[in-house]
Amino acid sequence: MPFRPPATTRGIEIIEHIKGDGGTEFGVPGKAAAAERDPIGAADLRRLLALLKASWSTFDSAAKKAVGVELTKGPRGGGRELPKIIEHVREAEVAYLGQLGSRAPAATDEDPTRPMARLRRTFADALTAVASGQPLDDPRNTRKPWTPRYAVRRSAWHVLDHAWEIQDRAG
Numbered sequence: 001m002p003f004r005p006p007a008t009t010r011g012i013e014i015i016e017h018i019k020g021d022g023g024t025e026f027g028v029p030g031k032a033a034a035a036e037r038d039p040i041g042a043a044d045l046r047r048l049l050a051l052l053k054a055s056w057s058t059f060d061s062a063a064k065k066a067v068g069v070e071l072t073k074g075p076r077g078g079g080r081e082l083p084k085i086i087e088h089v090r091e092a093e094v095a096y097l098g099q100l101g102s103r104a105p106a107a108t109d110e111d112p113t114r115p116m117a118r119l120r121r122t123f124a125d126a127l128t129a130v131a132s133g134q135p136l137d138d139p140r141n142t143r144k145p146w147t148p149r150y151a152v153r154r155s156a157w158h159v160l161d162h163a164w165e166i167q168d169r170a171g
């Protein structure tokens with residue numbers, strides 16, 4: 001999705017400040033904004049799904065380009081290798097799907113050439129169901145489920161954070 005950042009901050013309006021928590025120190029968008037509780041119309045849902053899919057695509061592209069590349073280490077010699085980053089992102093997506101109130105598909109059902117394809121379809125389907133007020137295919141008892149808007153923001157932030165990490169460390 002094309003994005004043209006503004007030349008200046010003039011005209012940008014801050015509509016809400018959210019008190020951070022421990023994750024905020026790392027940039028984690030740890031809390032939903034009030035506007036993320038607003039109802040979602042069909043056009044908004046298409047836009048949210050497009051943003052989410054674009055973030056997944058960016059991550060997949062970065063990971064694919066880094067196959068066989070030795071990622072640089074951190075200042076103390078640490079840092080996950082590419083397979084561990086990919087697995088971490090997959091595990092987070094499973095957890096985020098649970099926060100939407102749905103269960104992840106069995107790992108054995110995944111296509112080994114596209115390991116997150118089914119999980120992502122399930123995520124998009126759950127997001128669509130929750131946003132549309134429809135029942136989930138495989139619901140789970142989630143005490144405080146995330147709103148669809150927050151789920152997209154959190155998931156997109158996470159996969160883009162790791163895409164940029166891979167790009168940075170792959171050189």
